[in-house]
Amino acid sequence: MAEETISPIITNLAGVKHIIIVLSGKGGVGKSSITTQLALCLVNKGNKVGVLDIDLTGPSIPRMLGVAEKQVHQASTGWIPVYVDENQQFCCMSIGFLLQRKDDSVVWRGPKKNSMIRQFLTDVCWGELDYLIVDTPPGTSDEHISIVESLKGVKPGGAIIVTTPQAVALADVRKELNFCKKVDLPILGVIENMSGFVCPHCAECTNLFSTGGGEAMAREFEVDFLGRVPIDPSFILMLEQSSIPESNDLKNTLLAKYSRSNLFTAFSQITDNVVAKIS
Numbered sequence: 001m002a003e004e005t006i007s008p009i010i011t012n013l014a015g016v017k018h019i020i021i022v023l024s025g026k027g028g029v030g031k032s033s034i035t036t037q038l039a040l041c042l043v044n045k046g047n048k049v050g051v052l053d054i055d056l057t058g059p060s061i062p063r064m065l066g067v068a069e070k071q072v073h074q075a076s077t078g079w080i081p082v083y084v085d086e087n088q089q090f091c092c093m094s095i096g097f098l099l100q101r102k103d104d105s106v107v108w109r110g111p112k113k114n115s116m117i118r119q120f121l122t123d124v125c126w127g128e129l130d131y132l133i134v135d136t137p138p139g140t141s142d143e144h145i146s147i148v149e150s151l152k153g154v155k156p157g158g159a160i161i162v163t164t165p166q167a168v169a170l171a172d173v174r175k176e177l178n179f180c181k182k183v184d185l186p187i188l189g190v191i192e193n194m195s196g197f198v199c200p201h202c203a204e205c206t207n208l209f210s211t212g213g214g215e216a217m218a219r220e221f222e223v224d225f226l227g228r229v230p231i232d233p234s235f236i237l238m239l240e241q242s243s244i245p246e247s248n249d250l251k252n253t254l255l256a257k258y259s260r261s262n263l264f265t266a267f268s269q270i271t272d273n274v275v276a277k278i279s
Ligand SMILES: Nc1ncnc2c1ncn2[C@@H]1O[C@H](COP(=O)(O)OP(=O)(O)OP(=O)(O)O)[C@@H](O)[C@H]1O
Pocket: 024, 026, 027, 028, 029, 030, 031, 032, 033, 034, 055, 058, 060, 136, 137, 138, 193, 194, 229, 230, 231, 232, 233, 235, 236, 239
């Protein structure tokens, strides 16, 4: 009998304990921000985390993590991902690192996108990770089908769906939930982002729009509601400041600043809910 060959993706991801895919039906609802906060929270709770940005046409992870100027190095074993922290507990990979110019855009058809995503899974030295978080483009496109098919046999832990309280985003997110059901991707739950506004002066959270839509939708689809995240100007400020090179100022890295912020406390419960669902 012919010996069964193990897929190079399974081999390369053998050290990755859990894979989380972050989805949203609509653009601009904060998928990359939620990916970033989840990663920062998990690292600050003692996990080793990787972020894979498969938003090939609009990669925002390098900029959000303050590493847009860094480069991916090629080693004999494959691509070395970009490390966000000095202790090498947090790494990321994105097409943004491979573009000649930061404002270059990728206009590719499905097969080329598919091959890039497979390369991210086979050729990046992810090593040992507690969590690999995959940030995706909005909607359900070539990239989504590609990642789900490529991960067959690796079994992703599940998907997180990000929405905002407005009904229009909720209608789009329904499609996303149906996609997960169709491709047999477990749904870890729904996060409602931009749910209220945190005052930069007094830290009071005010509901500008109606909230609770994400929770109601989660109930309707019989999936878990993981929590609400308000619009917090301090988050935007933290990301902007993190892009200023801070060479050896270890107290002021994005990771260190996040660990001291109210954002960490606020996002902590959501992270615990995700971890509880996945373990
Ligand atoms: N909870 C939040 N508090 C403050 N700012 C936020 C929050 N969520 C998102 N933002 C800001 O809103 C903008 C859009 O967020 P983000 O890029 O995460 O959305 P996205 O859904 O990933 O977008 P895209 O469709 O481009 O992939 C960013 O400038 C981000 O900093």
